[in-house]
Amino acid sequence: MTGAVDIGGTKIAVGMVDDGGRVLSKLESPTAAYRGYPDGLKRMIGMLRETARVAGVEISGIGIGSTGLVYPISGAFGDVDFLPGWQGNNPVEDLARAFNVSVALENDADASALGEASWGAGKGKSRLIYVTVGTGIGGGIILDRRLYRGADTAHPEIGHHVLDPSGPLCSCGFRGCWESLATGPALAEWFKSNTLAEQPYPEDLTAKQICQLAQQGDELARRAVEREVYYLGLGLANLINLFVPDVIVLGGSVMKDAALFLDGIRKVVSQGCRFVPFEKTELALASLGEDANLIGAARVWHYRFRQIAGQPS
Numbered sequence: 001m002t003g004a005v006d007i008g009g010t011k012i013a014v015g016m017v018d019d020g021g022r023v024l025s026k027l028e029s030p031t032a033a034y035r036g037y038p039d040g041l042k043r044m045i046g047m048l049r050e051t052a053r054v055a056g057v058e059i060s061g062i063g064i065g066s067t068g069l070v071y072p073i074s075g076a077f078g079d080v081d082f083l084p085g086w087q088g089n090n091p092v093e094d095l096a097r098a099f100n101v102s103v104a105l106e107n108d109a110d111a112s113a114l115g116e117a118s119w120g121a122g123k124g125k126s127r128l129i130y131v132t133v134g135t136g137i138g139g140g141i142i143l144d145r146r147l148y149r150g151a152d153t154a155h156p157e158i159g160h161h162v163l164d165p166s167g168p169l170c171s172c173g174f175r176g177c178w179e180s181l182a183t184g185p186a187l188a189e190w191f192k193s194n195t196l197a198e199q200p201y202p203e204d205l206t207a208k209q210i211c212q213l214a215q216q217g218d219e220l221a222r223r224a225v226e227r228e229v230y231y232l233g234l235g236l237a238n239l240i241n242l243f244v245p246d247v248i249v250l251g252g253s254v255m256k257d258a259a260l261f262l263d264g265i266r267k268v269v270s271q272g273c274r275f276v277p278f279e280k281t282e283l284a285l286a287s288l289g290e291d292a293n294l295i296g297a298a299r300v301w302h303y304r305f306r307q308i309a310g311q312p313s
């Protein structure tokens with residue numbers, strides 16, 4: 001049985017995941033990074049013990065997916081925005097010592113890519129890009145069934161490719177990155193800045209609420225969704241031109257409204273990808289549901305320590 005640990009900016013989730021990618025038990029705790037790494041580690045160990053007890057299983061290995069930057073081979077945290085003070089600590093060594101099992105760590109988007117490639121929407125595909133669109137845009141790239149790593153095992157930042165150099169300033173220093181144009185907050189920000197003073201909208205509508213308004217026929221919300229479709233489509237078209245993957249798996253909170261976007265995205269792709277067989281790239285919605293991060297974290301262990309024929313190894 002694989003113990004799974006998903007470390008995010010707001011919560012740490014832990015669960016027991018079987019060899020078919022099913023979650024048997026789970027628990028979560030606020031990340032509360034300010035309480036320090038030893039406190040976080042103690043809670044991870046406690047939740048692993050408790051979820052194993054509830055599921056009535058023994059832990060045979062542990063997979064971790066964490067918000068980045070992390071070092072997958074050494075197992076240490078890098079300088080992670082959401083985990084101030086945790087840099088240099090090593091949950092792989094610490095959990096291996098506590099449970100006497102093998103432990104593997106990956107960036108959480110890479111973990112989700114591995115999960116979807118083995119147990120989800122990308123099953124059986126050898127070239128897969130996972131894209132998550134929520135408050136940020138992240139992703140993982142699997143080429144020929146192997147997780148792509150850059151120099152020094154770096155995780156590529158697909159959310160920071162530039163779509164419009166005159167666009168909004170991004171946290172990375174560029175203007176008009178995909179992430180600054182097509183996330184939920186970017187959609188909400190555009191809507192807010194285009195609302196006229198006399199218009200009767202409640203303040204600070206979320207991307208989800210704006211999508212609902214668009215479905216009800218609201219004109220400004222429809223324009224916001226059109227703009228969202230355009231930038232989602234441009235970013236995905238770039239990935240298709242660069243990689244022509246078998247499938248791009250779309251996840252994240254914004255993709256819960258994918259029904260509003262998908263036809264438009266396909267249109268944008270077809271307008272600009274004519275030198276590659278873009279129609280061979282399937283656009284699929286992530287299928288592992290609310291436990292996708294835990295399932296992906298479990299898959300990290302399988303990917304590192306247990307090579308299964310026909311699956312990413």
Ligand SMILES: [Zn+2]
Binds near residue numbers: 161173
């Ligand atoms: Zn950026």
